[in-house]
Amino acid sequence: MTKTKMNIGIDRISFFTPQHHMELSELADQHDIDINKYHIGLKQFSMAVPSPEEDIVTMAANASYRVIQGVDPESIDMLLLATESSIDQSKSAGIYVHRLLELPENCRVLEFKQACYGATGALQLAMSHVRENPESKVLVIASDVARYQRDTAAEATQGGAAVAMLVSANPRMIVLEQATGVYTRDVMDFWRPNYLSEPIVDGKYSCEVYLQALECTWQQYCKKTGDSIEDFYAFCFHVPFSKMMFKALSRLEEMEAISDEQKARLHKLGETAVGYNKIVGNCYTASLYLSLVSLLENSPRNLTGKKIGLYSYGSGCTAEFFSGRVMFGYEKHLLVDQHLNMLKKRDALKYKDYLRFHDAYIGVAKGAGHELGVFERNRYLFKGVDNHKRIYEVNENVYDF
Ligand code: COA
Numbered sequence: 001m002t003k004t005k006m007n008i009g010i011d012r013i014s015f016f017t018p019q020h021h022m023e024l025s026e027l028a029d030q031h032d033i034d035i036n037k038y039h040i041g042l043k044q045f046s047m048a049v050p051s052p053e054e055d056i057v058t059m060a061a062n063a064s065y066r067v068i069q070g071v072d073p074e075s076i077d078m079l080l081l082a083t084e085s086s087i088d089q090s091k092s093a094g095i096y097v098h099r100l101l102e103l104p105e106n107c108r109v110l111e112f113k114q115a116c117y118g119a120t121g122a123l124q125l126a127m128s129h130v131r132e133n134p135e136s137k138v139l140v141i142a143s144d145v146a147r148y149q150r151d152t153a154a155e156a157t158q159g160g161a162a163v164a165m166l167v168s169a170n171p172r173m174i175v176l177e178q179a180t181g182v183y184t185r186d187v188m189d190f191w192r193p194n195y196l197s198e199p200i201v202d203g204k205y206s207c208e209v210y211l212q213a214l215e216c217t218w219q220q221y222c223k224k225t226g227d228s229i230e231d232f233y234a235f236c237f238h239v240p241f242s243k244m245m246f247k248a249l250s251r252l253e254e255m256e257a258i259s260d261e262q263k264a265r266l267h268k269l270g271e272t273a274v275g276y277n278k279i280v281g282n283c284y285t286a287s288l289y290l291s292l293v294s295l296l297e298n299s300p301r302n303l304t305g306k307k308i309g310l311y312s313y314g315s316g317c318t319a320e321f322f323s324g325r326v327m328f329g330y331e332k333h334l335l336v337d338q339h340l341n342m343l344k345k346r347d348a349l350k351y352k353d354y355l356r357f358h359d360a361y362i363g364v365a366k367g368a369g370h371e372l373g374v375f376e377r378n379r380y381l382f383k384g385v386d387n388h389k390r391i392y393e394v395n396e397n398v399y400d401f
Pocket of ligand 1: 036037038040042153154155156157202203206240241244315
C-alpha cells in the first residue's frame with residue numbers, strides 16, 4: 001500500500017527582541033571607527049541590548065505567546081528550546097517557559113545546544129515527532145543573547161532575540177522538505193567554556209568554516225534531491241552579521257552557473273531577508289529564523305508556492321542545508337504589525353547606558369540581583385534571583401506588545 005506523504009512544517013512563526021537597542025554609530029564614535037565599516041563592511045546598523053529583566057526565558061515566552069494564541073494548549077505535547085546562552089547547566093530553560101505559557105503537564109520539554117545550529121536540530125526532531133504523531137503540535141523556540149567581550153572586533157556583532165515556531169502537520173505557512181544536507185567537523189572557531197561569561201571567538205576562521213560547511217551541505221542536499229540553484233526563489237542563511245548572508249550567496253553562485261536575472265533577484269531578496277537582522281543584530285540560533293520571518297513579512301511579492309533554501313550553521317561545528325515551500329494563504333498568519341510595533345517602541349541607548357546594561361547582565365548571570373529599575377513593557381519578566389532560584393513573573397496587563 002502506498003503511504004500518502006504528509007506535509008509537515010511551520011504553522012506559525014513570531015519573534016521577540018529586547019526593548020532597548022544601540023545604534024552602531026555610538027560604538028563607532030566611542031572607538032573612533034569609520035561607521036562604514038559597520039554599515040557597509042558588516043551591513044549592521046544597530047544591535048538589541050537586553051535589560052537585566054530580559055533573558056532567554058522571557059524572550060522565548062514573549063515570542064511564543066503570540067504563536068500559541070488560538071491554539072488548543074492540549075495539542076502541544078512537546079516544547080524544545082534551543083540556546084547557546086543558557087541560564088542553567090541542568091534545568092532546561094523551556095520548563096520556565098512551559099509554566100509561564102500554562103502548557104499542559106503531559107508535555108515533553110528539552111533544551112537543545114549546538115551553538116547557532118541548535119534550533120535546526122530541534123526543528124528536525126519536532127518534524128519526526130509530528131510524522132509519528134500527526135495530531136501533535138510542537139513548540140520550537142530559538143532564544144539567544146549574543147554577547148561578546150567589550151572592546152573587541154566582535155562587539156559590533158552582538159544582539160538578542162527569540163523566534164518561536166509552531167510545528168504541525170498541514171502547516172499554514174511553510175512545508176519543510178525531508179531531504180537535507182548535513183555536515184559536522186570538530187573545529188575551534190567559537191566556544192564558551194563553563195567558567196567564562198562570554199565566548200572565545202576566532203571570527204575570521206569562523207566565517208571560513210561557515211562557508212566550507214555551506215559547500216558541503218549544499219552538495220549533499222543537491223545530490224539527494226537533484227535540485228540546483230535555479231530551483232530556489234530565495235535563500236535564508238544563518239546571519240551572525242548581515243554581510244555574511246551575501247558572502248554565502250556569492251559562494252553558492254561560484255559553485256553553479258546562474259542567470260543574471262536570478263542573481264539580481266536573489267540579492268534583492270537577500271536584502272529583504274536581513275531586514276530585521278540588520279537592526280536586531282546577532283541572535284545566534286534564532287538568527288536564521290529571524291531572517292525567514294523578515295523574508296516572509298517584507299517580500300514585495302507574494303511568496304505562495306515558492307521554494308526557499310535554508311542554511312543553518314553552528315560553530316564547533318554542525319551545519320545543515322534544507323528547504324521549505326511557502327503555503328497558499330500564509331500571509332494571513334503573519335504578525336507584521338505586532339513585530340513592526342515592537343521594533344518601533346524600542347528605546348535607543350547611549351553608549352554609557354549600554355555599558356551599564358552589559359555589565360549588569362553579567363552580574364545577574366553570576367547570581368547577583370539587578371537594580372537598573374523596572375521596564376514593565378513586556379508580558380513576561382525576569383525579576384531577579386532569590387536563593388539561587390530565578391524568579392519570573394507574568395505581567396497580565398500586557399497582552400499586545
Ligand atoms: N568601509 C567599508 N568597509 C569596511 C571599512 C570601511 N571603512 N573598514 C572595514 N571594512 C570591511 C572589511 O573590508 C571587511 O569586509 P570583507 O569581510 O567583505 O572583506 C569587513 O568590513 C570587516 O572588517 P575586518 O577588519 O575584516 O574584520 P573585523 O576584524 O572587524 O572582524 C568579524 C569582523 C565578523 C570577524 C568580527 O566582528 C567577529 O569576530 N564577529 C563574531 C564572529 C562571527 O560573527 N562569526 C561569523 C561566523 S558564525
